[in-house]
Amino acid sequence: MKRKVLLIITSFVFLILTFAPIQLFSQEYKWFKGNTHTHTINSDGDSPPRVVVRWYRDHGYNFLMITDHNFVTEIKYIDTDKNDDFILIYGEEVTDSYKKTPVHLNCFGTGVYVSPQKGNSVIETLQRNIDAIRKAGGVPQINHPNWHWAFNDNEMKVLKNCKLFEIFNPGCNYFGGLDTPSMEKVWDSILTAGVVMYGMAVDDMHKLATDTGKGWVMVKAKELTTEAILNALENGQFYASNGVTIDEWNVTPEKYEIKIKGKSDWKYVTRFIGEGGKLLKKDGSLNPVYRFNGTEKYVRAVVMDSNGNFAWLQPYFIKK
Ligand SMILES: [Zn+2]
Ligand SMILES: [Zn+2]
Secondary structure: OHHHHHHHHHHHHHHHHHOOOEOOOOOOOEEEEEEOOEOOOOOOOOOOHHHHHHHHHHOOOOEEEOOOEOOOOOOOOOOOOOOOOOEEEOEEEEEEEEOOEEEEEEEEOOOOOOOOOOOOOHHHHHHHHHHHHHHOOOEEEEOOOOHHHOOOHHHHOOOOOOOEEEEEOOOOOOOOOOOOOOHHHHHHHHHHOOOOOEEEEOOOEOOHHHHOOOOEEEEEEOOOOHHHHHHHHHOOOEEEEOOOOEEEEEEOOOEEEEEEOOOOOOOEEEEEEEHHHEEEEEEOOOOOEEEOOOOOOEEEEEEEEOOOOEEEEEEEEOOO
16 A cells, blocks of 8 residues: 555656646737638649738738648748737748659648659658658648558558657548548557657648638647747647637646637537547546646647537646
């Protein structure tokens, strides 16, 4: 009995010492809505940059990355109003392939063009493009792994220096198939391997009339600047959504807590997930909480509403 108590106390102290809490409830932080994957007539989109930007600005977004295929769309002449609570962040979809397998990565935050790097395997192609994006001063995001079933956790869990990938891109096989993993399964396999990657939801907008408002991220940052948004993304201080809104989200040494903005009559189920994709807890309330017991490797949460929309909240690792 004594030994058990001691063990509990020791693991609790251990948890406090090794867990970096995220103080997202702090008043200093605000939510900023953004889409990080957008095309214009500068590649295969159907609308001019100004028209695309106006749509996102007019629909409550705070930031947008225009990511044309192998082209950096100039933003400085479009983003002229400094006081409209909306910023453009430089972007490009570095559009590469290995044989017939598409390998697409977004590059954020630099106006420097990054050409597709090519490689002798899918893994090498991914890594060489990640390295080139970093070298150019950009932040990389791995796009639509399940599109054309291009690659999955086998390739992604050996990559270095990339924190962001698309958990949701409309029409890109989120649920997988019988013989191919869902994006959630891919994510848990990567996280279980000890590789920290955060899930993004995006529009991958090509047609303005039909492709907008399908997937987005809500970033918790102190201010609306390129640097603050990209830092928050790379630190996992955001959630991805295709319809569910989270009011607050906080991770302390004791618990992982969420407050869902519920719609009247809709129901919400939150799944807390750990190592190996194991279901740690299901919670049907609007204030789901998971209390750590010290044995978890990581904990993440997914909220699904009764109409099939999701919010994907980022994993937090408990170092042991
Ligand atoms: Zn693409
Ligand atoms: Zn695209």
